[in-house]
Amino acid sequence: GESVGLHLPTLSVQEGDNSIINCAYSNSASDYFIWYKQESGKGPQFIIDIRSNMDKRQGQRVTVLLNKTVKHLSLQIAATQPGDSAVYFCAENLWEGAAGNKLTFGGGTRVLVKP
Amino acid sequence: GAGVSQSPSNKVTEKGKDVELRCDPISGHTALYWYRQSLGQGLEFLIYFQGNSAPDKSGLPSDRFSAERTGGSVSTLTIQRTQQEDSAVYLCASSLVATEKLFFGSGTQLSVL
Numbered sequence: 001g002e003s004v005g006l007h008l009p010t011l012s013v014q015e016g017d018n019s020i021i022n023c024a025y026s027n028s029a030s031d032y033f034i035w036y037k038q039e040s041g042k043g044p045q046f047i048i049d050i051r052s053n054m055d056k057r058q059g060q061r062v063t064v065l066l067n068k069t070v071k072h073l074s075l076q077i078a079a080t081q082p083g084d085s086a087v088y089f090c091a092e093n094l095w096e097g098a099a100g101n102k103l104t105f106g107g108g109t110r111v112l113v114k115p
Numbered sequence: 116g117a118g119v120s121q122s123p124s125n126k127v128t129e130k131g132k133d134v135e136l137r138c139d140p141i142s143g144h145t146a147l148y149w150y151r152q153s154l155g156q157g158l159e160f161l162i163y164f165q166g167n168s169a170p171d172k173s174g175l176p177s178d179r180f181s182a183e184r185t186g187g188s189v190s191t192l193t194i195q196r197t198q199q200e201d202s203a204v205y206l207c208a209s210s211l212v213a214t215e216k217l218f219f220g221s222g223t224q225l226s227v228l
Contacts, residue, residue, distance in 0.1 A: 034216060043119075043206055043219030044158070089157065091217075102148070102171060103217060107157040 010110045019077040021109045023090035026071060032093035034103065035064060035075045039086045047075070047088075077111075085113045117141075119220035121207050127226045128197055136192040136223045140209030147190050148208045148217060149182055158206065164190065197227045 013019045025033070031052040036044035048059045050066050050073075057064050063076040073090050087108045094104040120139040128134050140147050149161040160174040164184040175181070179197075184190040194201055204224050208217040 032215075036219075041221075043208075043221045044217075046216050046218070049216060102160065102163050104160065105150075105158040 009107070010112065012112045012114060013080050014114050015082060016079055019075075019080045019084065019111055021075045021077075021088050021090075021111065023073040023075075023106050024071060025073060025090075025092050027092060027094060028068075028071065030092040030094060033064070033066060033073050034091045035062075035073075036089045036091065036105075037084075037086045038089065038108070044089060080111075080113050082113050082115065085111055087111070119207055119209055119218050121205075121220035121223050123223060124221065125224045125226075127228065129228055130199060131196055133193065133195045134197055134225065136194075136205050136207075136225070138190045138192070138207030138209075138220060140188065140190070140207070141218055142188075144209035144211055144218075145187070146210045146212060146215075147184055148210075149190070149192050150206045150208065152204045152206055152222070154203070161192070161205075194225075197225075199227045201225060202227045 011019060034049040035047040037047050038044040048057060048062050048064050050057045050064045055066055061078045065074045075088060077084055087110050089105050089108045091103045091105045094102055119141055122137045126134055145166045148163040150158040151161055152158050162170055162172050162175055162182045164170045179195045182190060182192045192205060202225055204222040206219055206222045208219045210217045
């Protein structure tokens with residue numbers, strides 16, 4: 001079936017640099033996307049979301065970009081800090097027709113921030 | 116409550132035993148999800164409840180897995196005759212409406228010996 005996937009399983013970044021985490025999706029009917037951050041031993045925490053009628057959305061130090069033409073989603077973290085070390089997941093709203101909607105998660109990217 | 120609450124936080128059981136995992140969603144949230152996360156892996160969808168609709172059980176890996184949601188609030192995930200491959204973190208999430216932002220609990224770490 002159609003799914004969400006990530007290009008890079010692990011990303012090492014120097015403290016203070018910007019991070020970019022990429023995600024590809026294949027369902028052109030998806031209309032809602034979310035990024036989650038998961039620290040060790042904790043459940044995923046919401047970072048930022050975006051609807052398909054937008055190309056870009058900014059939060060505090062984070063920006064999500066959506067390119068519907070190539071079905072690509074990215075999360076940019078500005079001035080990466082040690083506390084940003086975590087696994088990041090993207091998720092898409094997968095339309096299931098009569099069965100309703102559910103969010104489907106990608107495999108995750110681990111971000112390691114080097115001091 | 117203030118957030119999604121799961122219990123127990125850790126569960127160690129013997130192969131073949133049954134286990135029950137509990138999830139208390141955020142009050143007022145109509146959608147509730149169960150996911151499984153194996154060590155170092157992504158989130159595997161198991162089941163989701165939306166209001167009074169029939170649950171989407173399409174992610175349950177076998178008939179040993181079942182879940183119910185009583186009164187549209189608390190949910191219990193039951194695993195019968197546990198196997199070692201069931202060892203994982205079981206995460207519960209809820210949302211105000213389906214497909215909107217999910218709020219996750221801290222999960223139950225299940226270890227089957």
